Amino acid sequence: MGMNAPAWTFAALFLPFLAAALAPVLVGRFGARAAWFLALAPFLSFLNFLRFFGEISRGEVVTGGYMWAPSLNLSFSWFLDGLSLTFAALVTGIGTLIVIYSGGYLKGHPHQGRFLAFMLLFMGAMLGLVVSDSFLMLFAYWELTSIASFLLIGFDHERPAARRAALQALLVTGGGGLCLLAGLVLLWDVTGITQMSLLIHMETSLRESPFYLAILLLVLGGCFTKSAQFPFHFWLPNAMEAPTPVSAYLHSATMVKAGVYLLMRLQPALGATPAWEILLPFFGGITLVAGALMALRHTDMKMMLAYTTMASLGLLVMLTGFGSPHAVEAAVLYLVAHALFKGALFMIVGAIDHEAGTRDISKLAGLRKFMPWTFAAAVLAALSMAGLPLFFGFLAKEEIYAALAAGNPRAVFFTTLALIGNALMFAVAFGIAFKPFLGVFAHHEGVRHHIHEAPLSIFLGPAALALAGLVAGLASGVVHTYVSSPMASAILHETVTIDISTLPHIGLPLFLSLVTIAFGLAIFWKLSRVRSLMAALFESLGPGPDRGFDTALNALLHFAASVTRIVQPGRLEIYITITFVLVAAMLLVPPIVFGELPGLPPLPAGGVLVQEGLFLGIAVIGIAAVLRAGDRLTAIVSLGIQGFAVAVIFLLFGAPDLSFTQFMVETLSVVILALVMTRLRLSPSDSRPIGQRLFDGILAIACGLGFTLLLLKTFETPFDNVLTDFFNAYSKVIAHGANVVNVIIVDFRGTDTLGEIAVVTITGLAVLALIRVRAGGKTP
Amino acid sequence: MNTLILRTVAPFVTALTLLFSVFVLLRGHNEPGGGFIGGLIAVSGLALYGIAFGVGAVRRALHFHPMAIAGAGLFLSTLSGTISLFAGVPFMTGLWIYPHLFGTEIPLSTVMSFDLGVYLVVLGAITSIALALEQEPGPEADERQSGPDGPQKRGDV
Numbered sequence: 001m002g003m004n005a006p007a008w009t010f011a012a013l014f015l016p017f018l019a020a021a022l023a024p025v026l027v028g029r030f031g032a033r034a035a036w037f038l039a040l041a042p043f044l045s046f047l048n049f050l051r052f053f054g055e056i057s058r059g060e061v062v063t064g065g066y067m068w069a070p071s072l073n074l075s076f077s078w079f080l081d082g083l084s085l086t087f088a089a090l091v092t093g094i095g096t097l098i099v100i101y102s103g104g105y106l107k108g109h110p111h112q113g114r115f116l117a118f119m120l121l122f123m124g125a126m127l128g129l130v131v132s133d134s135f136l137m138l139f140a141y142w143e144l145t146s147i148a149s150f151l152l153i154g155f156d157h158e159r160p161a162a163r164r165a166a167l168q169a170l171l172v173t174g175g176g177g178l179c180l181l182a183g184l185v186l187l188w189d190v191t192g193i194t195q196m197s198l199l200i201h202m203e204t205s206l207r208e209s210p211f212y213l214a215i216l217l218l219v220l221g222g223c224f225t226k227s228a229q230f231p232f233h234f235w236l237p238n239a240m241e242a243p244t245p246v247s248a249y250l251h252s253a254t255m256v257k258a259g260v261y262l263l264m265r266l267q268p269a270l271g272a273t274p275a276w277e278i279l280l281p282f283f284g285g286i287t288l289v290a291g292a293l294m295a296l297r298h299t300d301m302k303m304m305l306a307y308t309t310m311a312s313l314g315l316l317v318m319l320t321g322f323g324s325p326h327a328v329e330a331a332v333l334y335l336v337a338h339a340l341f342k343g344a345l346f347m348i349v350g351a352i353d354h355e356a357g358t359r360d361i362s363k364l365a366g367l368r369k370f371m372p373w374t375f376a377a378a379v380l381a382a383l384s385m386a387g388l389p390l391f392f393g394f395l396a397k398e399e400i401y402a403a404l405a406a407g408n409p410r411a412v413f414f415t416t417l418a419l420i421g422n423a424l425m426f427a428v429a430f431g432i433a434f435k436p437f438l439g440v441f442a443h444h445e446g447v448r449h450h451i452h453e454a455p456l457s458i459f460l461g462p463a464a465l466a467l468a469g470l471v472a473g474l475a476s477g478v479v480h481t482y483v484s485s486p487m488a489s490a491i492l493h494e495t496v497t498i499d500i501s502t503l504p505h506i507g508l509p510l511f512l513s514l515v516t517i518a519f520g521l522a523i524f525w526k527l528s529r530v531r532s533l534m535a536a537l538f539e540s541l542g543p544g545p546d547r548g549f550d551t552a553l554n555a556l557l558h559f560a561a562s563v564t565r566i567v568q569p570g571r572l573e574i575y576i577t578i579t580f581v582l583v584a585a586m587l588l589v590p591p592i593v594f595g596e597l598p599g600l601p602p603l604p605a606g607g608v609l610v611q612e613g614l615f616l617g618i619a620v621i622g623i624a625a626v627l628r629a630g631d632r633l634t635a636i637v638s639l640g641i642q643g644f645a646v647a648v649i650f651l652l653f654g655a656p657d658l659s660f661t662q663f664m665v666e667t668l669s670v671v672i673l674a675l676v677m678t679r680l681r682l683s684p685s686d687s688r689p690i691g692q693r694l695f696d697g698i699l700a701i702a703c704g705l706g707f708t709l710l711l712l713k714t715f716e717t718p719f720d721n722v723l724t725d726f727f728n729a730y731s732k733v734i735a736h737g738a739n740v741v742n743v744i745i746v747d748f749r750g751t752d753t754l755g756e757i758a759v760v761t762i763t764g765l766a767v768l769a770l771i772r773v774r775a776g777g778k779t780p
Numbered sequence: 781m782n783t784l785i786l787r788t789v790a791p792f793v794t795a796l797t798l799l800f801s802v803f804v805l806l807r808g809h810n811e812p813g814g815g816f817i818g819g820l821i822a823v824s825g826l827a828l829y830g831i832a833f834g835v836g837a838v839r840r841a842l843h844f845h846p847m848a849i850a851g852a853g854l855f856l857s858t859l860s861g862t863i864s865l866f867a868g869v870p871f872m873t874g875l876w877i878y879p880h881l882f883g884t885e886i887p888l889s890t891v892m893s894f895d896l897g898v899y900l901v902v903l904g905a906i907t908s909i910a911l912a913l914e915q916e917p918g919p920e921a922d923e924r925q926s927g928p929d930g931p932q933k934r935g936d937v
Contacts, residue, residue, distance in 0.1 A: 656812035660804075664820030668906060671827050675913035735874060736887065738810040745814060746895045750872045753894075754857055757901040761850045764905030768847065771912045 006064035009078060012048040013131065015041040016095070016124030020117045027113030035103020035457065038116055039096045042123055046092035049085060053482045056085050059495060063197060065133065079133035079197040082486025086332075087130035087261055090339045094252055095123040097461035101347055102245040104457030105354055115155060119245065122148035126254040130261055133195045135184045142180060142222070142258065146173040149255055153242040165238035168549060172225050172235045180222025180262075186215050200268040200493055207273055216270055219262070220279060227259025227313045230287040234546040237294075237306045244350030247302060248461075251309040252343030260316045260335065267320060267328070268493035280321020285417040287314025292424035296523070297534035301349045301359045301432050305342065308385075308425050312338050315421060318414065319400065320491075326403035329488045329498050334396035336483060337384060337469065341393060344381035344465035345432060348374055351454040351462065352436055358446045361431060362528075366441030370451040373459060375437040377466040382433030384469035386426040386520065387513065392472040392479070395500050397422060397516070401509035402500075419516055426520025431527050473502045580699050587706025591713065598712035612652055619645035631684040632677055640670040657741040679771075790832035797825030805899050806892075815895035819902025826907050835915045838907075846908035853900025860894040 019041035026034035052062050062085075065077025080088070102119055106112045125144035132138035147170070154166025190209050193199050199206075206212060223229075228236035236256065240247055250256060263280070270276060291311030295304045312334070319331035351374050353359040356367065368375045380391075387397035400422075404415040443449070453459070472479045477499075484498045523530055538544075591597050608616075622642030629635035643666035650659035688696070727740050727748065737743035745753050801822035808814030830838045842849070864873040874891040 657814070657817070660812055660817045661820065664817060664824060667824050668820060668827065668910070671824075671831075672910055672913065675910065679913055735891070736809070736876060736889070737891075739808060739812060739814070741812075742808045742814040742895075745816070746809075746891050746898070747872075747874050750861065750874075750891070750894060753898060754861060754872070757854055757857060757898050760901050760905045761847075761854050764847060764850055764908045767909045768912050 005062075008048050009062075009064055009080075009131075010066075012045040012092075013078070013128055014124070015045050016120045016127060020120035020124065023117040023120060024113035027116060032103045032107040032112060032457075034113075035099055035116060038120065039099040039103075041120065042092045042095035042099060045127065046089060046096060049080075049088045049092060052080055052085055053089075056080065056082055056486045057482045059486070059489065061197070063133065073194050074136060075134050075195075076137060077133040077195065078131040079195070080131060082483075082488070082490035083261070083264055084130050084490075086336065086483050086487045087257070088127060090252075090336075091123060091127045091130060091254060094249065094339065094343050094465065095127075097343070097347075097464055098245050098249045099123075100457050101248070101350070101461040102243075104455050105245050105350055106243060111155075115152075115243070118148060118151045118155065119249070122152060122249070122254065126258065129258055133197050135188060135194050135196070138196070138262075139177070139181050139184060142226075143174070143177050145255055145258060146170055146177055146226075149173070149239070149246075149250065152246045152250075153239045155242055155246070159241070162241040165235070165241040169235045169239050171553075172232055172549075176222045176225025176232070179218045179225070183215050183218030183222060186211055186218065190215070196265060199266075202269055206269055212270075212273070213275060216273075216275055216279075219266060219270065223259035223262050224283065224317075225259070226262075227256050227317065228287075228310050229259070229283050229314065229317055230290055231545050233287060233291065233310050234544065234549060236310050237303060238546065240300075240302050240306050244302065244346060244353060247306065248343050248346030248350065251306070251346060252339045252465075256309060256313055257335070257339070260313060260320065263317065263320050264328075264331070264491045267491050271321070272323065276321055277323040281318045281323075281414055284314045284316070284318030284321060285414060287311065288318060288421040289314075289417055289424075292421045292428075293534055294538065295428050296424060296527075296530050297538055299360050299362045299531070301352070301361050301436070302346070304361070304428050304432060305346055305349060308428050309342060311421050311425060312342070315400070315418065318417070319403070322404065322414065324403060325488075325492050325494075325496055326399070328491050329484070329496065330396065330399035330403045332484050332488045332491065333392070333399050333498070333500075336472070336479075337391075337393040337396040340465045340469040340472070341381045341384040341429075344377060344462040344469070345385065345429070347458070347462040347465070348378045348381065349432065351458050354458060355448070355451050355454055356436075357448040358444075360444075360446070361435050363444035363447055364436035365439035366437070367451065368437040369441065371437070371453050373463065374454055375433075377459070377463045378433040378437065380466035380470055381462065382429040384466070384473070385429035387422065387516065390470065390473050390502050392469045392476070394473060394502060394513075395476055397513055398505075398509045399498075399500055401512040402507075405508050405512060415512070419512060419519070422516045423519035423523065426516060427523035427527060427530070430520070430524040435527070476501050577696075577699070580703055584699060584702035584706050587710055588702060591709060596713065598709055598716050601712055601715065609652075612649065615645045615648045615652070618642075619649070632682065632686065633674060633684070635686075636670055636673045636677070639673075640666050643669070657739070787832045790829055794825045794829040797828070798822055801825065801899075805895065808895060809892070815898030816902055819899045820906070822899070822903045823906045823910065826903075827910055830911065830914055835911050838911060842907070846904045846911060848904070850901045850904025850908065853897040853902075853904060855897070856900065857894050857897030860890040860897060863890050 019038050023034070023038055026037060030037070055062060062080040063077065065075050068074045068076050078084075099116065099119060102112075102116055106115055109115065122145060125141050125148050128141035129138060129145060132141055150166045150170040153169050154162050156162045157166075187199070187206075188194055190211050191199065191202055191206060193202065206215075209215075225232045239250065242250070288311045291307045291309075291314055295307030295311065298304050298307070316331050316335055316338075319327045319334065349359050351371070352364065352367065355371060356364060358364065384391035384393035387393040400418055401415065404411055404418055406412075480498045480500075485496060488498060489495050619642045622638050622640075622645060625638035625641065626635045629638055643662065647659045647662035647666060650662055727744060731737055731740045731743045731748075735743045735747040737747065801818045804813035804821055805815055805818030806813075808818065826838055826842075829841065839845075844852075861872040864875055865871055867873075867875055869875075874889055876887060876889040876891075878885050878887050880886070
């Protein structure tokens with residue numbers, strides 16, 4: 001093997017991308033079976049990260065990476081502590097199951113390869129995000145998750161709803177990404193630090209900076225959009241347009257958790273201020289209750305789950321910002337529990353949809369006969385989500401209540417919010433686990449006649465995650481040692497130990513849990529009543545931010561269209577006039593305003609030579625001929641006379657290369673201008689009205705005068721000989737060429753020339769395309 | 781300008797111009813000249829040929845599409861710049877060899893092939909523009925102007 005640990009981790013970070021590149025080929029070759037093979041990539045990556053748990057549990061951190069641009073203090077570097085390692089393990093572990101699941105779920109889909117490629121791309125991006133140490137690396141991966149989610153949500157791109165949802169997710173999370181970039185740049189500027197691992201040691205100075213609030217708001221703009229906090233929550237339910245594996249992954253381990261991750265990551269640097277402890281719990285709390293209420297109004301199980309994800313994210317943000325170590329510990333437990341049960345439940349809903357043909361909860365009943373194993377997994381996952389004893393979700397809920405419940409009004413307020421949210425989510429969990437499976441199977445429209453148990457590839461994921469929720473609850477000691485405690489310690493930046501176990505302890509938290517369960521059961525009992533009530537409630541509230549997004553987008557498009565109509569009227573004369581007016585103004589206004597006009601240059605010592613005067617005269621005659629020309633062709637040819645005269649003057653002053661080029665350019669200009677003229681089918685003579693002629697003439701003189709003044713001014717400053725001397729001295733010695741001009745073009749500054757000839761080629765192609773468009777009679 | 785005199789003289793003038801353009805290209809490293817000027821000279825030669833015999837004749841004489849010539853030139857130049865990387869020196873560093881041919885030392889270099897690329901790009905791109913402009917609009921233009929004796933509906937040039 002011979003690879004060291006950093007190299008392995010580097011490979012682990014890039015394996016998903018490699019698998020993404022291979023996915024279309026492998027699926028094309030081996031069909032759906034390829035998913036089993038592709039799942040190896042996240043699995044190997046998962047194994048690599050498992051190795052670090054021992055080290056991390058001892059309170060160490062693992063860093064590694066490679067310098068990228070040392071002069072700019074930029075590196076490709078990762079940083080594994082309890083927080084990032086847990087995320088990395090979730091991303092790759094759940095990712096493995098999701099890839100296998102996608103293989104079964106989209107079996108036979110014509111674009112399965114593409115789907116898996118997007119999925120793996122997404123996974124790689126998320127993995128990179130959570131292990132990034134350097135800010136820019138984090139930002140790049142952050143944006144990559146937005147792009148990958150755009151591709152995944154819009155996977156069924158033939159449906160307008162999917163396209164709209166994809167665009168919406170991209171604009172909302174991408175816009176938030178820009179906020180985040182601004183926040184990170186500001187952080188960089190204020191602290192001079194570009195690495196997360198260093199930033200979290202910078203506690204006090206940052207909070208006292210006058211830019212603290214700006215940084216906080218910008219970072220929150222990024223995190224809240226990504227993690228679908230109110231009022232940016234609307235993209236998340238719309239993202240349900242994506243195939244179910246995407247939702248399962250997006251909601252359990254990736255994307256939406258990115259915002260929560262970053263908040264947790266920045267907690268040591270930005271947290272523990274009044275602004276942090278007001279903004280986060282406030283928006284988190286609203287999101288929690290709003291999400292849980294909205295979840296109840298839907299009959300589509302995927303939508304129900306989507307809104308509970310929104311609620312859970314709200315809960316996590318609320319806990320992260322609550323401001324006590326206890327609350328952070330609760331957030332850690334809930335995050336892990338949520339990743340397990342939400343991933344499982346989404347995959348179960350997908351399995352039901354896949355086998356029964358619908359996921360409408362009001363149409364399904366009695367599926368336990370056909371899908372007993374799926375039912376079992378659903379019950380396990382739902383019990384964890386509901387927070388019943390033995391399950392990991394229970395630990396999380398107990399810890400939440402233990403953290404929040406206290407005598408002061410603030411604590412009472414947030415405890416109530418948590419209680420309402422948890423009870424509502426309890427009802428949703430039971431609804432999804434029991435409604436479709438219990439009762440008597442009755443045939444509804446859209447439900448298949450012959451329903452089977454899901455195949456192994458589809459069943460494996462939810463079963464493994466649901467079981468993990470139970471095992472983690474039972475073996476809570478191990479989980480705390482290796483996962484929860486190190487993660488909470490990383491967020492709090494001090495060593496904490498979590499020791500809550502699944503045995504119920506008598507006390508206020510247990511009482512609150514019992515209230516939650518009772519309340520949740522009551523809602524579950526009357527689920528359809530509550531549903532219609534909620535539907536009516538949200539109906540009465542009027543259009544939400546989802547509609548507002550459309551309005552804003554349309555307004556932007558209208559605005560862009562009207563601006564375009566003003567600045568791009570489509571008439572060449574106007575463009576050219578504006579260009580030259582600006583050129584003249586730029587050249588003339590500053591020297592006049594600042595009194596920097598050049599003086600008259602002295603005449604050459606020996607007077608003007610006869611031949612010099614002669615060719616100057618010819619140039620003037622050429623210009624006069626242009627002005628007097630009766631038709632355009634004569635004018636073009638006369639312009640050539642002037643150009644040739646200037647070329648000769650170059651020659652007289654010792655610039656043969658320049659002169660040569662000028663000759664050729666003039667020749668070809670005349671030919672090409674004449675050709676253009678025939679193509680444009682203009683009237684042969686100039687028919688501008690006298691006023692227009694006068695204006696154009698004045699403009700031309702102003703431009704000419706401006707350039708003359710600029711040149712004269714330039715010659716007033718002493719000439720710096722450094723470059724000339726260098727080229728003269730080394731042209732022959734280094735570059736073996738006596739013609740300095742050519743040596744500069746092809747050797748000393750060859751890279752410039754390479755760029756220039758690329759431009760010439762592209763210009764040629766562009767002109768060809770333009771001519772084709774006209775020739776084809778299409779709109780220009 | 782579709783005169784007998786022009787049509788008689790044009791092939792010779794064009795041939796000489798092209799020859800001259802190569803001469804200018806090759807001397808460029810030590811005397812006034814180089815790929816850019818050489819390319820422009822070649823284009824003017826081809827333009828003259830086009831004026832005398834029409835677009836189709838120039839296209840047939842070139843054999844390749846002019847844009848393909850430009851592309852090949854760009855490729856050659858990039859390649860010339862890249863070779864230095866394999867020699868372990870920075871991108872675009874000139875490399876020289878001095879083979880002896882019939883007792884004469886001939887200095888060859890990546891700089892020269894780079895300049896040759898410049899020549900081809902200028903020749904190809906500008907010829908391409910000129911020919912496209914000269915050609916009558918319409919998709920079947922190539923067929924209509926297939927030969928010197930075909931109908932010539934060019935502008936009054």
